[in-house]
Amino acid sequence: MEMPSATLQGGIVRLEPLEDRHIAGLMEAGSGWDIWRWTVEWIDTPEKLRAYLALAEEARDAGTQVPYVTISQATGDVIGSTRFLNIDRPNHRAEIGYTWLHPSQQRSGANLEAKLLQLTYAFETLGARRIEFKTDSLNDKSRNALLGIGATFEGIFRNHMISQGGRMRHSAYYSVIDDEWPRVKEHLAARVAEHIAG
Numbered sequence: 203m204e205m206p207s208a209t210l211q212g213g214i215v216r217l218e219p220l221e222d223r224h225i226a227g228l229m230e231a232g233s234g235w236d237i238w239r240w241t242v243e244w245i246d247t248p249e250k251l252r253a254y255l256a257l258a259e260e261a262r263d264a265g266t267q268v269p270y271v272t273i274s275q276a277t278g279d280v281i282g283s284t285r286f287l288n289i290d291r292p293n294h295r296a297e298i299g300y301t302w303l304h305p306s307q308q309r310s311g312a313n314l315e316a317k318l319l320q321l322t323y324a325f326e327t328l329g330a331r332r333i334e335f336k337t338d339s340l341n342d343k344s345r346n347a348l349l350g351i352g353a354t355f356e357g358i359f360r361n362h363m364i365s366q367g368g369r370m371r372h373s374a375y376y377s378v379i380d381d382e383w384p385r386v387k388e389h390l391a392a393r394v395a396e397h398i399a400g
């Protein structure tokens with residue numbers, strides 16, 4: 203499974219591969235510091251956000267991740283970001299993560315459609331067999347959102363990562379596999395259509 207980047211177009215959002223020209227918009231969209239509550243590192247200053255974005259660019263250039271910028275189709279504004287990571291080409295799997303949105307865009311359908319676009323691209327263009335997600339086991343909002351897109355809960359990796367302030371984070375894992383994709387796609391597409399119909 204190769205992982206080339208491509209612009210993914212939807213009705214609510216457009217996912218563009220990260221480029222230097224996006225950095226200013228990401229800095230603005232990511233300045234709502236409460237969105238970083240469940241990240242491994244607390245990003246609460248412009249300097250930390252700039253370093254976070256620099257690491258995304260390094261991973262992109264190394265070919266280990268495919269970071270996207272989430273752009274509102276209605277306004278053209280940068281509203282967040284998401285990525286493919288942990289790309290395992292021989293086994294046709296990858297992870298979707300590092301997903302965040304400006305608080306004003308949460309519950310707008312933007313995240314639902316971004317997931318629909320990424321999953322469609324992964325399964326139907328790239329030939330993925332498995333796409334996985336992980337989140338902090340304490341992050342009920344993210345865990346419910348993953349169930350809401352149709353991902354299957356697989357279990358908890360205990361003491362998986364060192365999180366903010368040195369806390370040992372247990373990570374909750376979810377996945378969608380290729381056999382499930384038609385059902386998940388139908389469910390996600392219906393939810394996105396409801397948001398577009400508004």
